[in-house]
Amino acid sequence: MDDPVSLSALQHFVFCPRQCALIHVEGVWADNSQTARGHQTHERAHGGGTEVRDGVRTLRALPLVSRQHGLAGVADVVELLPDGSPRPVEYKSGKAKPRLADEVQLCAQALCLEEMFGADIPEGFIYHVASRGRREVAFTLELRGAVLDARDGVRALLRGGVLPAPAADDRCRLCSLYDECEPFAPRDFPAGYDPFSTRMDGGS
Amino acid sequence: MRTLLNTLYVQTQGSYLRLENDNVRVDVEGARVAMLPLHHLDGVVVFGNVLISPYLIQRLGREHKPVTWLTESGRFTARTETPMSGNVLLRVAQHAASGDPARTLAVARYIAAGKLQNQKAALLRSARDAAEADQPILREAARDVNGQIGCLPLAGTVDEVRGIEGTAARAYFGAFSHTLRVNRDFFWLGERTRRPARDPINAVLNYAYTLLAGDCAGACQQVGLDPQVGFLHALRPGRASLALDLMEELRAVIADRAVITLINRSQLTPRDFILHAGGSVTISEDGRRTLIKHLQERKQETVKHSLTGRDTPLGLIAHVQARLLAQHLRGDRPHYPPYLHR
């Protein structure tokens, strides 16, 4: 059986398959202020243990796994409703990511929780740290399908070991791997770039 | 976004480095001489007998900031490996390419082209600043180097590429002394010799190249390339061939330029050198300090990268090149693009 796909790889894949391959296949590591802030947010979310408020228990840094779907990871925050049924809550420090990357990650957590708790989970929440706003995400059949498609995509990437072509679109401005990826740099020598040039004006 | 952070170089013998909150604290003889925030550093380089606390080594490792140990005179001895160094797929691709003569030749030719282009540009630039009598000599050398560039596309083996490179190097170093405007009787360059250096220019060049090679090896490591498996330089146990390959494009731009500038500004003078019995020459500790300080400043200067077109600090060019090479080796770009300085 394949190793479980990590929830973070899933999210990277939905955002941009090349980003996923750079991180999980090429082992590229990049830090920037955004990911640094992300770590802090996570550290805060992962700092506590459990707490109870209004009958809702909050679990932090809960390890997740789904054998059935082949997924594994850690949930920032899971809330247990008074009836004991879990709801995942994902903390996000930046803006909402395009292409439902955050939603897919949250839904993947729900798939794990459903298996682990034997419960049906109809929705979860994304908490935006900057605006302190909480947004409900319904786990529709489509979103569940998107999770499994992304999982298959990650597996194919890991098996193939090939780096997908750059997205070279709006996503790249949000991407912490911009420098490593060089999405807009020409893949081959551009006009005017000639290492064998014998011009004598000091240019190339 | 990768930004150029400072490398902390510690030369004072007997210094002690440790972690204090999120800072590196440097003590000499029990007294604090420096306190540097960790997030301003991208690595630590220590020379000779300098102590580092285990906590600091581990913290730097976790943050992917390598520690490099050099001997007091600047020779490489060790570097920490951090959790993210090394990418097995990239290394396999690198080793496969290095075992393929056609691919090795292609990469070696482009590296040599980058080196020779930058030597030519450096000579032409020096000619613009030189005294009238020196200008024709420098231009002539640039033409000779240029002639060798013309031969590169025809080279059919890596050995031929090395031969072309050697011919160009003789032309380039033959004119090197003509880039100097002061203390020329003292600063003469016989021929390029490695250790022991027999003249002051070789002594300071050797030292500058050692520092630059260390930066290039660090760049390989950060990108996940194996610094020992090169293309232009022959594989030899104990030799960081790839780091030396990457350095070729940067020697004239960073190291040679620094030496010329420091001598012409009289920041390096005969007093910074020690002439030993038997004719060998070494650079003094003060001289080294001057060179390191200047190189640190120079690394912050930005240049427009010839391929990406982006403003890039000179100190990051080795990283950019390592990445471009990795992309070529992993099939993400058809050719390795050398760095062409303008």
Ligand code: SF4
């Ligand atoms: S820079 Fe763009 S193409 Fe490259 S990994 Fe990031 S989002 Fe994907």
